[in-house]
Amino acid sequence: MQAFIGASLLSSSAAQPKRKPFEIYDRRLQGFTLRVQSTGVRSYYARFGRNRRVVLGKVGTLAPEEARERCQKVLGHFAHGRHPLHGIGGTDAITLGMFIADTYTTWVKASRPRTAANTLEKLHRLFRTWYPEPLTAITLERIESWKARRLNAGRSAATVLRDLFTLSSVLRRAVTVGELTENPVRRVDKPRIDRRGKVRFLDQAEESRLRDALKARDEEMQKLRTAANERRQKRHKELLPRLTHFGDHLTPALLLSMNTGLRRGEVLKLRWACVDFDRRLLTVEGRNAKNRQTRHVPLNEEAMSALQRWREQSGSRRRLFDVATGFRTAWEKLLKRATITRFRWHDLRHHFASRLVQHGVPLNTVRDLLGHSSVAMSLRYAHLAPDQRREAVAKLNEKPLLALTMRLQWDGFPAGSHYRIDSMVEREGLEPSTPAL
Template identity: 40%
Template structure:
């Protein structure tokens, strides 16, 4: 986007799910970057001696730094670059050895992550929460011994090995990027090996009774909304206020019911669900949905067939939708960002505890395995790159195991007493 950067422009430009770069038309190379979180950072863009496009952060944000001050600093830097000086290289040389962990995470590394806005904010939040002890520690002072001591303390506190491994897994690429950018000679986490997790994986899925209650709660919720809409319209008509659209029994009242039906019948992840677009849905013939590589956690696309219930739910939902790209749009057509309240209330109505939205994925996989579907097919449907991940979902309920063992029992041949 090109425009003259002004205070009014930055104030009025709303953040989106993608990073927005506004290139100034007054000073060529001066830019303002608006991140999905709403932060506005000043920077410059220029070509180095080899003609490579470079971006350099001024380390200043709006509105704490005025546009005019940032533009003047950019003008000075761009003039220095024109004389053969490289600010990015100078910055790395100055900061090497004394840049603190949080300065790096909140600065250049955070900017790098925000090129992937789907996971950037959650990754930064995890790093800052888990490693706050090292907030002001220079990168060069963090070594394998320090991290191992941190890990030992976490283990002693009862934190699960899998959780600790995920935390260190989030920290490892921080140092890899620091090495790539010349801030560190080697990655200090290279010698740190993952902890062995000896605990049995816990897979939460719905019993038959729980699934029945969940489905009943979905229907009851919609009926309550229909009754409430009828009462509201009666009140509005009485006061000569235009009534709201009716909620017929043939329609879903909102996204929750079709989203739940799609989830338990496809094992789709929540992020894949909220980013699913209608052009990835095929409802005629062999109905299916396509999860693109951009939306998939593995980065690889996959097709998931739709059974009769999932197809019927999406067909009905589509007939209710205006012309929107997203299958489950939020406000103003943007992706849904939060389902916790509606989901929590639904589980309370169904009297179901300790069950997350993601557990519908466990439920889908467990039902497949209990129906004797081979693990490789389950892996393909879930989008796992490695069968080892699928084994975590290949959980059979105790009653199914008992029934399987029971099939081995043969009737005993009666014996007679010898005369």
């Protein structure tokens, strides 16, 4: 039903309660709605977008003219990309839950499509009790109290810091669109974390066991496939593809990760078009990289061989590893078989970087290969190159050059004489010169 929503309509029989709820749409202002409940409650609504609406107020507490004015503001805010309730009844009218549902969700899905679902799930899991509260109720003191409870409950500093960044993303967006004047998370005393702590990588014995377990796994799968094809052949059924080199995707994916340092997500999204066998180069596309920057990683002999054999076995499909579920189950079974504990797939990346540093590769080169935005991220591996630091400390065992030069001048040797020149003079039988007075 359409009508002009005003005082005359409210007093007429057309706007009185009936057996079922109904709505009256304003004839002049599209989106302005009067909803009449069977209980007798009558409320003003503003409708906008696709099946979205907000309550403006109830009949009796809000005059129709005021409700119409509020509706115009709501529709105007929505048209300009702001939260519909901005400035209506104070910013306290906008709760955290409303802002996440109406504004943040749309933005995060568009700007961070890969991580949006995880971010929204984490927000609901950690802060759902705050959803009914106004944005302005999320104060510095409240966040500090939440942080202290998390740390006291045994959560690591790194975990709490990541959770704070998630909340900060929402509040930062609220500042951007004008719902808050500041982001209180910025003033929170962030928990300190050791970014250069112990790095988990495989020792020689562990790496040997891992490779042996991979080989045994492939051989078992190949034997099972051969036996299965023999049975199928007897029954005149179509044979399954031969496993000529590997049992499945696990071995080539692991060898590639171990020799390139790629992240698991980067490995899963690799396309054959990104592999240049002629130049022995692998391209990680920016859209699949964590920092959105394309990088090129050289392929060593083992990585090249694994990819060539895997392509021969798997065919020329678009992706290298067309696996929807990833490697978790197979990976966990492999670790158990190799009797390796506390080692994640991501630690293969640490293993790659650690081996490079141990072989004397500069940290800046390691940074470039890993795709880190700054060398600070790669400093966690610095302790694995101890020879240079030992050499630096060993310099203290030698005589300082400046003091030695002064002593040589005093003893009659010219300035600029070679370091340890006194021993050389004795060896060559030279006579010291007389210093100028």
